[in-house]
Amino acid sequence: MSASPASQDFLFDLVPLQSARDKVLDANNWQEKYRQIMLLGKQLPTLASELQCESAQVKGCESKAWLYYCKIDGNHYYLVDSEARVVKGLAALVIAQLQGKDSAEIAKFDPAHYFEQLGLAGQLSPSRTNGLTALVNGMIAAAD
Amino acid sequence: MNNDLKALFPALNQTLDGYPLCYLDTAATSQKPAQVLEAMDSFYRQHNANVHRAAHQLSARATSAYETVRDSLKEFIGAAQSNEIIFTSGTTQSINMLAWGLTSQLHQGDVILVDSAAHHANIVPWQELAKRSGAEVVPIPLTADLRLDIQAYQKQLDTLPVRIVALAHVSNVLGTVNDIKALSAMAKAKGALVAVDGAQAIAHHKVNVVKLGCDFYSFSSHKMYGPSGVGVLWGCYQELDKLEPMLTGGEMIDTVSFDGTCFGQLPNRLEAGTPPIVEVIGLGAALKFIKELPVEAFDHEQQMLNLLQQRLAQLPQVELYGAHQDNTGAVAFNLKGEHHQDVGILLDQQGIAIRCGHHCAQPLMQIMQISGCCRASVGVYTSREDIDRFITALEDAIDLLG
Numbered sequence: 001m002s003a004s005p006a007s008q009d010f011l012f013d014l015v016p017l018q019s020a021r022d023k024v025l026d027a028n029n030w031q032e033k034y035r036q037i038m039l040l041g042k043q044l045p046t047l048a049s050e051l052q053c054e055s056a057q058v059k060g061c062e063s064k065a066w067l068y069y070c071k072i073d074g075n076h077y078y079l080v081d082s083e084a085r086v087v088k089g090l091a092a093l094v095i096a097q098l099q100g101k102d103s104a105e106i107a108k109f110d111p112a113h114y115f116e117q118l119g120l121a122g123q124l125s126p127s128r129t130n131g132l133t134a135l136v137n138g139m140i141a142a143a144d
Numbered sequence: 145m146n147n148d149l150k151a152l153f154p155a156l157n158q159t160l161d162g163y164p165l166c167y168l169d170t171a172a173t174s175q176k177p178a179q180v181l182e183a184m185d186s187f188y189r190q191h192n193a194n195v196h197r198a199a200h201q202l203s204a205r206a207t208s209a210y211e212t213v214r215d216s217l218k219e220f221i222g223a224a225q226s227n228e229i230i231f232t233s234g235t236t237q238s239i240n241m242l243a244w245g246l247t248s249q250l251h252q253g254d255v256i257l258v259d260s261a262a263h264h265a266n267i268v269p270w271q272e273l274a275k276r277s278g279a280e281v282v283p284i285p286l287t288a289d290l291r292l293d294i295q296a297y298q299k300q301l302d303t304l305p306v307r308i309v310a311l312a313h314v315s316n317v318l319g320t321v322n323d324i325k326a327l328s329a330m331a332k333a334k335g336a337l338v339a340v341d342g343a344q345a346i347a348h349h350k351v352n353v354v355k356l357g358c359d360f361y362s363f364s365s366h367k368m369y370g371p372s373g374v375g376v377l378w379g380c381y382q383e384l385d386k387l388e389p390m391l392t393g394g395e396m397i398d399t400v401s402f403d404g405t406c407f408g409q410l411p412n413r414l415e416a417g418t419p420p421i422v423e424v425i426g427l428g429a430a431l432k433f434i435k436e437l438p439v440e441a442f443d444h445e446q447q448m449l450n451l452l453q454q455r456l457a458q459l460p461q462v463e464l465y466g467a468h469q470d471n472t473g474a475v476a477f478n479l480k481g482e483h484h485q486d487v488g489i490l491l492d493q494q495g496i497a498i499r500c501g502h503h504c505a506q507p508l509m510q511i512m513q514i515s516g517c518c519r520a521s522v523g524v525y526t527s528r529e530d531i532d533r534f535i536t537a538l539e540d541a542i543d544l545l546g
């Protein structure tokens with residue numbers, strides 16, 4: 001059995017994450033946008049090294065990224081970490097949107113529209129090596 | 145001078161998110177001058193026909209245009225005869241074809257020495273050959289400054305039953321150059337065959353395969369200002385003629401019957417099927433482009449690489465890998481403590497195209513003890529302004545990652 005995080009690890013405070021997401025939305029140049037994305041990544045908990053393991057790794061990403069999922073009281077929770085700061089920040093943008101939601105809300109989530117709104121449509125392309133597409137698909141599939 | 149050159153490459157003239165494209169990824173693929181595009185376009189419009197099946201004028205014209213490129217390639221790399229030039233789909237196919245073709249010549253216990261800095265395309269086909277034949281792949285170590293370790297190589301040649309030596313002419317990650325002439329002579333003295341991957345050398349060096357003294361030399365058109373989809377396997381006639389064809393079928397035969405089939409002569413014997421005709425024509429135009437470049441264009445390109453190395457070395461946050469002055473084409477680096485992918489993403493925001501990753505050279509990454517790195521690479525069209533913009537963008541990225 002590989003290690004997995006305790007369920008309380010999934011219940012981190014979402015408020016700073018959501019306000020940081022709004023700053024990404026409001027950023028009026030790319031420097032500010034990516035600065036905020038990287039700050040957002042820092043709001044996500046760091047996974048212990050034994051959790052940064054092969055079995056949790058998201059494929060299709062140039063940097064290593066790890067995804068954990070759990071269901072608490074019918075709602076969906078995620079933990080994501082990555083070696084790359086921008087990737088972790090992009091993951092945090094998704095978590096800000098999906099954490100603690102129920103299945104109906106997850107099913108309604110439209111990643112293309114969301115990243116478009118954030119001015120980050122280009123980052124979601126499957127032809128990118130950032131793995132965001134694989135990560136988002138993995139998160140949605142986990143809740144299925 | 146080379147801003148004039150830049151104007152010949154349509155794809156270089158564009159903006160990305162408001163930033164003019166700064167293309168420093170020529171080692172992945174070079175951009176194409178308009179004359180290459182035009183040669184291909186006009187061939188399709190005016191001369192298109194299959195080759196070697198000339199019952200009609202158009203096919204005769206197409207065949208002669210196609211064969212003329214073989215002749216130009218012979219001149220270009222100093223080969224002894226045109227039928228030593230085999231058209232492939234690129235370096236990857238060239239090396240696969242070669243490794244396949246050598247299968248019956250290798251035996252249990254034979255050793256294939258492979259450059260530790262080689263591209264996967266120059267590693268995996270040899271591993272597969274080893275599996276088929278019972279031979280063993282042994283890496284040639286690198287020195288601490290990431291050059292091929294010549295002493296260790298000599299020792300391997302002296303102590304192991306080496307049948308084949310597979311070398312990169314220029315490393316696609318570091319840009320380090322192997323002295324193929326010396327390394328070939330050392331291998332030949334022991335009776336080993338020498339196969340050189342010239343993918344990263346062909347657009348930058350004046351290659352003469354006879355002077356290099358190797359047996360085989362592979363390269364891709366798309367890295368030398370030509371189209372993708374075509375490449376070359378050169379072999380000295382005697383060795384090339386011994387290769388078993390990996391692909392069989394049309395064009396490569398002399399006679400076929402259900403009682404038995406006779407293969408044709410070189411080069412056709414190794415070119416089964418309809419070749420990438422128009423791509424070969426495009427490659428011909430690329431050869432002409434390179435041949436007509438003034439010597440200064442290549443001097444300039446080397447200056448741009450050295451300038452890149454110097455400017456990067458001046459940034460305290462940058463770690464450079466094997467960046468020697470006599471390197472060719474590319475420079476590899478990381479920002480200390482940062483992931484190469486973050487650097488790539490932040491440069492991409494500013495219209496800077498470089499490559500970040502393991503560069504299909506995972507064994508080299510393992511030796512360097514990194515998971516990947518950034519690589520900036522130059523071509524004849526690279527300008528001082530490109531380098532300035534790249535360094536400024538990198539400084540911005542450093543600032544953001546701060």
Ligand SMILES: Cc1ncc(COP(=O)(O)O)c(C=O)c1O
Nearest residue numbers: 234235236263265316343344364
């Ligand atoms: C040194 C080297 N060898 C082989 C290859 C493979 O070339 P291709 O993809 O054109 O077959 C490359 C290209 O990336 C290369 O740089």
